Amino acid sequence: MRSLIAKFAGKLHRDRSAVQGRVGIAVQDDVMISEGAPDLSRLTVDVLSRLSCLGVVAASPSLPFAEFLLRRANADAEAIVPLDTETRTFLHDIPIVRRAELAGDPAAAIAALLSNRKGVIAEGVGIVASGPVTLEQAYIHYSSVFHACYVKYLLDVLQDGFLLPGEEDAFRDFRKTSLRPLTSEELFFSASHLDDPEEVLAEIRTVGRYTVQRGLVDSFFGNISYRVGETIFISQTAASLDELAGCIDPVPMDNRSTTGITASSELLAHRRIYEATGARAILHGHPKFAVVMSMLCEEKGCPVKDCWKDCPNVRMLGDTPVVAGEIGAGGLAVRVPPVIGAPGKAIVYGHGVFTIGRDGFEEAFRSMVDVESRCREEYFRRLDARAGRQSKSE
Amino acid sequence: MSLREHILIVDLSSGRMRREEISPEFLGTYLGGRGLGVRLLRGRHTLSPFDPSMPVVFAVGPLCGTPAPTSARISVVSRSPLTGTVYDCSAGGRFAWRLRAAGLLAILVEGRSARPVVLAVTSAGEELLPASDLWAKGVGDTVRALSDRGSVAAIGPAGENGVLFSSIMMGEGNAVGRGGLGAVLGMKNLKAVTVDGDRVMPVADRERFDRARADVLRLFRASPVIFGELGISEYGTPALVDLMRQRRMAPTENFRRTVFVGAGAYSGPTIRAAYGAKKEGCYGCPIRCKKRASDGRPLPEYETVSHFGALNAIADLHSIVRSNDACNDLGMDTITAAATLSAWGEARGRFPSPEEIGTLLHDIAHRRGEGILLSEGSRRVAEALGMPGVSMSVKSLELPAYDPRGAYGMALAYVTSNRGGCHLRAYPISHEILRKPVASDRFSFSGKARMIKIAEDTNAAVDSLVACKFAFFGASIEEYAELLSAVTGEDHTPQGLKEIGERVYLTERFYNAENGFTRADDDLPARFFSEAGSSGEGIDVPPIDRARFGEELTKYYRIRGLRDDGSFPDGGFLERQP
Ligand code: SF4
Numbered sequence: 001m002r003s004l005i006a007k008f009a010g011k012l013h014r015d016r017s018a019v020q021g022r023v024g025i026a027v028q029d030d031v032m033i034s035e036g037a038p039d040l041s042r043l044t045v046d047v048l049s050r051l052s053c054l055g056v057v058a059a060s061p062s063l064p065f066a067e068f069l070l071r072r073a074n075a076d077a078e079a080i081v082p083l084d085t086e087t088r089t090f091l092h093d094i095p096i097v098r099r100a101e102l103a104g105d106p107a108a109a110i111a112a113l114l115s116n117r118k119g120v121i122a123e124g125v126g127i128v129a130s131g132p133v134t135l136e137q138a139y140i141h142y143s144s145v146f147h148a149c150y151v152k153y154l155l156d157v158l159q160d161g162f163l164l165p166g167e168e169d170a171f172r173d174f175r176k177t178s179l180r181p182l183t184s185e186e187l188f189f190s191a192s193h194l195d196d197p198e199e200v201l202a203e204i205r206t207v208g209r210y211t212v213q214r215g216l217v218d219s220f221f222g223n224i225s226y227r228v229g230e231t232i233f234i235s236q237t238a239a240s241l242d243e244l245a246g247c248i249d250p251v252p253m254d255n256r257s258t259t260g261i262t263a264s265s266e267l268l269a270h271r272r273i274y275e276a277t278g279a280r281a282i283l284h285g286h287p288k289f290a291v292v293m294s295m296l297c298e299e300k301g302c303p304v305k306d307c308w309k310d311c312p313n314v315r316m317l318g319d320t321p322v323v324a325g326e327i328g329a330g331g332l333a334v335r336v337p338p339v340i341g342a343p344g345k346a347i348v349y350g351h352g353v354f355t356i357g358r359d360g361f362e363e364a365f366r367s368m369v370d371v372e373s374r375c376r377e378e379y380f381r382r383l384d385a386r387a388g389r390q391s392k393s394e
Numbered sequence: 395m396s397l398r399e400h401i402l403i404v405d406l407s408s409g410r411m412r413r414e415e416i417s418p419e420f421l422g423t424y425l426g427g428r429g430l431g432v433r434l435l436r437g438r439h440t441l442s443p444f445d446p447s448m449p450v451v452f453a454v455g456p457l458c459g460t461p462a463p464t465s466a467r468i469s470v471v472s473r474s475p476l477t478g479t480v481y482d483c484s485a486g487g488r489f490a491w492r493l494r495a496a497g498l499l500a501i502l503v504e505g506r507s508a509r510p511v512v513l514a515v516t517s518a519g520e521e522l523l524p525a526s527d528l529w530a531k532g533v534g535d536t537v538r539a540l541s542d543r544g545s546v547a548a549i550g551p552a553g554e555n556g557v558l559f560s561s562i563m564m565g566e567g568n569a570v571g572r573g574g575l576g577a578v579l580g581m582k583n584l585k586a587v588t589v590d591g592d593r594v595m596p597v598a599d600r601e602r603f604d605r606a607r608a609d610v611l612r613l614f615r616a617s618p619v620i621f622g623e624l625g626i627s628e629y630g631t632p633a634l635v636d637l638m639r640q641r642r643m644a645p646t647e648n649f650r651r652t653v654f655v656g657a658g659a660y661s662g663p664t665i666r667a668a669y670g671a672k673k674e675g676c677y678g679c680p681i682r683c684k685k686r687a688s689d690g691r692p693l694p695e696y697e698t699v700s701h702f703g704a705l706n707a708i709a710d711l712h713s714i715v716r717s718n719d720a721c722n723d724l725g726m727d728t729i730t731a732a733a734t735l736s737a738w739g740e741a742r743g744r745f746p747s748p749e750e751i752g753t754l755l756h757d758i759a760h761r762r763g764e765g766i767l768l769s770e771g772s773r774r775v776a777e778a779l780g781m782p783g784v785s786m787s788v789k790s791l792e793l794p795a796y797d798p799r800g801a802y803g804m805a806l807a808y809v810t811s812n813r814g815g816c817h818l819r820a821y822p823i824s825h826e827i828l829r830k831p832v833a834s835d836r837f838s839f840s841g842k843a844r845m846i847k848i849a850e851d852t853n854a855a856v857d858s859l860v861a862c863k864f865a866f867f868g869a870s871i872e873e874y875a876e877l878l879s880a881v882t883g884e885d886h887t888p889q890g891l892k893e894i895g896e897r898v899y900l901t902e903r904f905y906n907a908e909n910g911f912t913r914a915d916d917d918l919p920a921r922f923f924s925e926a927g928s929s930g931e932g933i934d935v936p937p938i939d940r941a942r943f944g945e946e947l948t949k950y951y952r953i954r955g956l957r958d959d960g961s962f963p964d965g966g967f968l969e970r971q972p
Contacts, residue, residue, distance in 0.1 A: 001841065029844055030949040052848050052892040054841060089612050115889030116872065132852075132870075133825050133845055137832045237618050237829050247833075251624070258624040258633040258662045259640045262829050265618045326612065329621035 001027050005035045008139040012059055015218055016178075017146045022060035022126070027135050028053075040125075046107030047128060051114060055135035057142045060126040063178065064170050065153035066145070070096045070121050072156065072163055080121070082152035084291055085308055085351040086144055086221070089327055091118055094145055099123040119145035140238075143218050147288065154292045158383055161390060175380070180215045182369045182376070187214075189362035193280065197250065200226050200233050205244045207361040208235065211285055212242035216368055222285030222352065223264035226361075227274050230254065234263045234270055241285070265328035269336055273356060276337035279344075281357035283364040287372035289379050294322050294347045296382075308350045314339055318374050322347045345371050399426075399499040402520060404513060406582050407446060407505030411520050416499060423972040425891075426455035426499055427860030428482040429898040431471025432905075434502055435480065436968060439905040443475040443574075444556075444581045446506035452547070452587065453500035454490045455860040459595030460603070462877045463610050463869075464862035466491040466677035473909075474573030476558040476730070476771050477790045477814040480905045481573040484860050486676025486684075487566035489545040489589060496591030507583040514543050517591045525585040529554060532723040536586055537565040544590025550725025552759040553580035557769040559730035560759075563722060567684070567692030568676070571727040572791060573813060598883030606876035610869045611680065617868030619828050620681055626864060627673065629662030630685040631696035636661050638700070641827060641836075642933045643800025645793070646704040648733075648740040649786045649919075652797045652927035652935055656709025660699040668711055669693055681864060687715075694718035694728065697817075700795035701732035706745045713748030720752060724759035730771055731755060733792035737772035737784045738764075786919050789814035789911070798918060799927040799935050801826040801836040806946055807846050809916040812902035820849040821863055830867045839942050843950035848892070855895035897971060900954070904967045913960035916947060 005025045012018035024040025026048045027033050034041040044056040061067075069080050079093040087094070095113040097120060102109055110128050113120045118141040119129035127145045131138030162168040187210050194200045208224050211217045222241050225234035230253045239247035251260030251267060253274070260267060270282050297307060297315065304310050309331060311324035321339040325332025325348050336354055340346040345355040345367040353371050357364035399416045416430075424433045431451035441448045450472040457465035468490035474481035493501070496517045503513070510525040528536050536548040545565055552560035553576030560576030561569040570576075579585075597603045614620045621627050638644040639657045646654040658664060665671055665685070671693055675682030685693040694702070694715060702714040721728045735754060739745035746754055757765030767775055772792050776785035786793050791814025798805035803822030811819040822845065826836040834845065852871050856863065861874055871888040878886045906915075918938070927935030951960050 004840075027841070029841055030952045051889060052851060052896070054844055054848065089616050092609055115887045116875070118872075131832075132848060134832050134834050134841065140832065236833075238832055239829075255624060256663055257636040258629055259636045261619055261622060261624045261626075261633050261637055262827070263618060263622070263624070265616050265622060267618060268623045271623075327616040328618065329615045329623075330612075 001029055001033050002035070004135050005033065008057065008135055009036060011139060012057070012142070015143070015212065016062050016215070017143060017218070018059035019062050024058045025055065025135070025138075027055040043107055043110070043125070043128070047111045047114065050107065050111035051130060053130045053132050055131040055138040056114075056128065057131075057138040058126060058128040059142065061146055061149070063150065063174055066121045066127055066149040067123065068164060068167055068170075069149055069153055069156070070098070070123055080149075080152065082148040083295065083308070083350060084148055084151045085327060085348075086286065087148040088308065088350075091144055091148060093117070094148060095120045097122045121145065121149070143221075147218055147221065147286065150288050151291050154288070154379065155295060158296070158379070158386060161386065179376070182214065182216065182373045184214070184362070184366050184369050187365070189365065190360055191362070193359065194226065195228055197228070197233070200228055201248055203361060204233060204235065204248055207283070207365060208241040208244045210365065211283070211368070214369070216287050216372060217241060217285030222283070223266050223270075224284065225270045225282045227280050232267070232270060232274065234260070234267055236262050237264050239264075266332070268329070269333040269354070272333050272337040273340055273354065277341040277356055279356035279358050281361045281364050282354065283357070283361065283368055284352060284354045285368060286352035287368065287375070289375040290347050290353045290372050291350060293317055293375040293378055294349045294351070311349060317347060317378070319343055320345050320347055320371050320374075322349060324349045325351070327351070347371065400497060401500040401502060402498050402515065404501065404503045404520070405505040406503060406507040406511065406522075406584060409507075409522055411522075413498070420972065421456070423894065424898065425855065425858035425894055427453050427467075427469035427484065427858045428471060428854060429858030429894060430500055431469055431482055432480060432898055432901050434500075435471065435473070435905065436901075439473065439480060440908055441473070443473040443478070443578055446582065447504055448473055448578065449502050449504045450575060450578055450582070451500060451502050452493065453860075454494050455858060457859055457861065457877060457881055458490050459494040459593075460597050460881050461607060461678055462861070462881065463607065463614070464676070464679045464681065464865040465859060465877075466679070467860040467862055468493065469857055469860050470562060470570045470575055472575055472578050474575070474813065475556075475577050476574040478909060479789055479813050479911065480902045481575065481813050482857065483570045483572055483575065484857055485564050485568045485570045486679070486862065487545065487564035487568040488677045489547055489564050490860070491677040492545045492591050493589040494591065494595060495593045496589050497593055501587065503582065503584060506581065510583050510585050512540065512585055513587045515587070515589045516544070517593060528585050533563040533725050534723050540586055540588050541565070543588035546586055546588050548586035548725070549576040549579050550723060550759065552724045552726040552769075553577050554585075555759065555761045555769070556580060557726060557759060557761065558771050559727040559734070561725050561727050563725050567722060569722070569727070572730065572816065574727070576725050597881050599880045603877065603880035606873055606880055610865070610873045610877070613868040613873065614680065614865070617830065619830055619867040620864065626683040627681050629666060630671070630683050630693065632660065632662040632665055632694070632699050634696040635699060637827065638795065641800055642928055642930065642935050643797040644700055644704050645786070645795055645797045646928070647707050647745065648705060648736040648784060649793070649797060649921060650740070650925070652800060653930070654704030654707070654709070657700075657704055659709040660703050660711045660714055664711060665693060665699075669715070676862070679862065681862075683864060691719060692722065697794045698728040698732070701729055701736070702751070705732055705736045705795070706739060706751070708745075708748050710748045713751060717751055717755060720755045724755060726755070726759055729794050730792045731758065733786060734768055734772040734775055737786065738768060738775050738779075740784045741776060741779045741781045783920055786921070787815050788918060789915050791815040796823055797927055798922050799938055802839045802938065803834065803836070803842045803846060805918060805922065805938055805943065806839070806842050806950065807849075809918060809947065810846060810850065810950060812899065812906055818863055819853060820846040821853060822846065822849065824867060828867060831870060839946040843946050843953055847950060847953045850899050851892045851895035853895065854898040855891040858894060858898060900967065901971060904962060907962060916960055918943075
């Protein structure tokens with residue numbers, strides 16, 4: 001148990017989603033074990049003792065976006081509602097609990113909300129998330145809330161500007177110091193076509209690790225595959241991209257076997273992309289700026305309500321097509337394959353990026369870096385333009 | 395709950411029937427289904443299963459009859475003649491929905507009729523019909539004869555003849571299987587129950603309901619196990635055949651091996667190709683995991699194909715489908731039937747051939763020849779043959795098709811299940827094998843005691859709702875609490891539901907304890923601790939470490955608030971429950 005706590009505390013630091021030293025984790029087996037910053041660790045114990053649950057994570061997020069969202073929300077709001085696909089599907093909404101409500105018994109207030117949702121934002125505390133089945137699940141829920149807040153905050157700022165004292169400075173700091181340059185330089189990819197299953201598995205594991213190491217995606221947000229003849233080697237559902245050893249399924253193209261029932265929920269999309277493009281490698285992840293930019297549609301008077309799944313249009317973000325589509329058996333597998341062939345990349349509304357490699361993963365990886373970099377640039381171009389407009393009108 | 399709910403109480407000895415309102419407070423603490431049934435047994439839980447006064451409760455849940463996905467299921471609860479434990483089983487089809495539409499949340503049947511009868515229930519009332527002409531008929535003929543009376547739950551010859559693993563069969567082909575409740579009805583001379591109703595169930599907050607339902611459906615679509623192109627919606631539960639082969643945990647030749655080379659003969663894709671399998675589902679279920687052949691007969695589930703296949707070393711799909719047909723018509727549990735034949739096969743040194751199996755199944759149902767002994771299930775067969783070690787059962791319930799050496803949570807869950815060796819209580823296959831909602835390490839005991847406890851509580855709530863376990867390969871208790879809140883207009887939380895589940899689970903365990911079950915009964919067959927499974931392809935399947943298993947079991951008891959020997963710290967548990 002203690003090694004598990006150390007593992008996930010380490011991941012929260014490595015993926016830079018939590019402030020160093022501001023993590024508390026509790027797990028209960030037959031006894032309760034907790035570690036981390038004393039106040040947060042105590043809080044997780046108190047929360048967990050009120051829940052039928054295996055583990056709880058509480059941490060100060062490395063970026064203040066969750067806190068800002070909470071303070072920007074209406075005084076009577078009980079939750080914030082990010083509209084990215086991950087949140088719609090898995091979180092629904094994210095409850096918020098304000099400082100005043102935490103005054104008496106903070107653990108009770110947080111546990112009451114966590115008894116209904118996977119993660120909450122507590123003012124002055126951070127993100128608290130639960131794992132009913134495993135501690136990893138609490139880590140995943142923490143990451144999901146962090147990701148959702150990141151995306152929503154960026155969207156809100158572009159829409160409404162800065163509203164709180166200190167917000168603009170914090171954002172400037174984020175822009176200057178937190179964003180790592182995205183690059184595929186100094187990474188080694190296998191150049192030739194791979195046929196040997198062992199080499200394929202090794203390459204998938206390596207590239208999966210690269211995506212997380214380079215800050216392109218968070219650990220478990222994405223999937224990856226490689227086609228050899230009539231077999232697709234694909235990462236399993238809910239697998240972490242940086243820990244794919246033993247988590248890759250070989251799936252026959254013709255569904256002769258159902259072994260791939262544990263494969264990623266995007267298996268169908270991968271299969272269709274292979275059929276449509278003849279590619280050998282596919283990379284799918286949820287880089288944040290691409291998710292943000294995909295949700296900015298300028299169409300006026302459009303009758304479609306659920307853009308994320310029902311939009312029939314193909315929009316362009318630079319040279320990258322953007323289409324709608326739900327995870328799994330939801331239409332993404334219909335809309336992505338026809339548009340991804342020529343540009344080698346596509347974005348799914350509110351969800352993430354698919355890229356292909358005609359020879360191997362290098363092209364796919366470069367494309368993903370390229371899409372996310374351009375989306376980042378475009379985001380800041382629009383933000384700067386907005387600031388310019390604002391200062392002119394002042 | 396805001397709605398006034400009713401139970402029909404039927405005394406077969408006197409023929410008296412009455413509808414009573416169930417107190418709302420009572421429903422708030424037990425929900426319905428399994429929880430309600432278990433509560434209604436209180437006071438009579440130590441009676442013999444075949445005592446006429448032992449009740450059999452048919453109970454649906456508060457979501458039944460609404461468009462809540464997978465919620466039109468029924469729990470049947472009594473005490474099992476096979477295991478001696480408290481027993482519940484959930485079944486789908488149309489029966490649950492029609493029962494609710496007849497204005498009832500539950501039926502409790504007690505007593506014993508002097509002659510065979512059918513209980514016929516409609517919105518207008520209920521009657522007992524003479525059924526002597528149906529006695530000895532197969533389930534198929536019985537259902538056809540009663541088809542103008544709505545949905546039918548019937549027993550076949552196995553139930554009439556007291557086979558200890560006889561089922562109650564729903565007309566659509568679903569079974570109230572495993573524990574032999576068909577024999578309990580048989581002993582009561584109740585051949586069938588028919589239900590037909592026309593009431594529509596109200597939903598207190600439609601907007602909230604629609605939102606929650608959309609959340610559930612979105613999660614179904616995101617789950618490869620449910621709606622993936624290789625998932626159970628496409629191939630039914632036999633989608634697991636290839637996976638269990640690949641994970642090297644398919645029980646083979648009475649659990650002597652864990653890989654069967656002929657498993658491809660009955661995999662999901664093979665069944666589809668051979669029988670033109672079409673999708674079918676329980677009432678209102680979008681998953682539609684049930685599969686029917688092009689001629690309309692229900693095709694077997696994973697556990698059935700695997701046990702009539704690998705467990706008996708048979709790679710003949712048509713023989714397996716015929717075995718399934720026979721068990722369905724005779725009203726007999728497929729898992730126990732196949733596992734009993736397999737144990738008997740090991741004991742005599744030869745597994746039954748495909749040609750022999752049909753005759754043997756009929757002999758069991760009619761209790762003649764070898765069937766007299768075989769009708770008692772594997773434990774009694776093995777003991778009678780002086781080889782108790784060949785019965786691969788826990789608390790006399792035969793283990794299904796997940797070898798515990800390949801998933802340690804499953805190993806623990808088999809022994810802590812209140813109804814014996816069952817995969818559906820904690821259902822750790824969900825995370826140990828299918829990676830839902832997250833993956834856990836199948837070859838580790840670490841944390842498993844707590845995981846099993848939480849899952850048992852959650853699933854006891856799910857069985858009380860009564861929703862389908864398969865829904866939870868995508869959705870979670872969070873979305874179902876929301877559906878329940880929307881239907882009842884009262885707020886329910888996942889935590890609150892788990893507390894109900896815990897109460898139900900502990901009540902069952904307490905009943906079992908009062909019937910003499912102790913830690914010694916919470917054990918796996920010795921084979922799993924001394925013999926390895928079939929290692930290979932980079933997967934090592936060693937015997938389970940008995941010391942580590944025992945340690946985790948002790949942890950489990952502590953987490954449950956029990957003594958280290960698995961007993962209750964005091965005798966006042968029931969009095970403290972509502
Ligand atoms: S998933 Fe299958 S068993 Fe469950 S309710 Fe639906 S059709 Fe019935």
